[in-house]
Amino acid sequence: MLNTLSPITEDLASQSYPSSHYLQTQHRIRSLIDKYIAVEKLHDRLQDLPIQFANPQPRPWKPIDWQTISRNQIIGLDAEVFLSILIGAMDTEAPIRGYTQTSRQYLELHPQMARFVGGTVGKDGELLELGLWEKEERQHTPALIKIYTQLTGEKITPKLRTVRSYLPTDDAKEDLYRHGLHRIATEYGATCLYIWLMAHTTGALQDVLEELAQDEINHMTKFWGFGVWTFPDTGLMGIGRTLIKTRSQNYQRNNLMRTLRRMMGTLNWNAWSLTNKTTLLFTFTYTMHRLWSWNNTLTPEYLQDLFETN
Ligand SMILES: [Fe+2]
Ligand SMILES: [Fe+2]
Secondary structure, eight states: OTTOOOHHHHOTTSOOOSSOOHHHHHHHHHHHHHHHSOHHHHHHHHHHHHHHHHSOOOOOOOOOOGGGOOGGGBOSSOHHHHHHHHHHHHHHHOOHHHHHHHHHHHTTTOHHHHHHHHOEEOTTSOEEEOOHHHHHHTTHHHHHHHHHHHHHSOOOOOOOOOOOOOOOOSOHHHHHHHHHHHHHHHHHHHHHHHHHHHHTBOHHHHHHHHHHHHHHHHHHHHHHHHHHHHSTTOOHHHHHHHHHOOOGGGTTTOOHHHHHHHHHHHTTGGGSOHHHHHHHHHHHHHHHHHHHHHHTTOOHHHHHHHHHTO
16 A cells, blocks of 8 residues: 555644644644754755746645645634634735735835846836746735635635835835835744644645745745845844834834734634644744744855855
């Protein structure tokens, strides 16, 4: 019986448990992070960026057996909570076009990155070519909708929020810095959420979340590495200050705390069990720990090598 892998070996989070308490879930999260957010993986994703500058190619998804997605593939998480997280995630993912075009404008100082994120526009502002980031991200909302429909038999349309538009000050570099940090923080938030959801699923449902997580890890890594190259002299304190600081004139632009509060609201955080909350916080911490180890290997020479020749 060659290809009858037991469900235990098929599960992407190393091991399934019949019940899932704090320690089991934490073990699954840890093995997912060790596998998908390994330092070598992060290097690989960043080294891919100059290749994508030269010849943009969307990362292909593996085939997914959508028909088999069912509620019994949810582990250790109330199905209703899972559904409200799906809704929260799709409301945060959409409308991707708005996000890419705002980011493209902040990136005008870096044409290659601007193209990667937001494509190219003509003289009258018409979109001539999609950015790679948009091509990959625009698959996310439909995938979440498909999961939702498969689990509930109901159709759903995401709320289309209005995206904060491009609001430049007289300091383009500072604008880019603030915008970029915010962008990285959103990709990081999405990465952690999808990894956490992978730890609470199995089968085809987990397969979809794996693709979403891999896309977010890919983008987060590229934005982060590019950010470190563009702003080499920023310490941890500076980052923290920028993220938390609410300058009144900048309030309309990027306020991480506001974004987080909105996200937690849409994810129906109040209905989560204590174990759910603690394991999500663990995911955030352990992922950041891993990113920080990788960050410390991003020497100026390495980044120079990567980006200068291109
Ligand atoms: Fe996404
Ligand atoms: Fe993303």
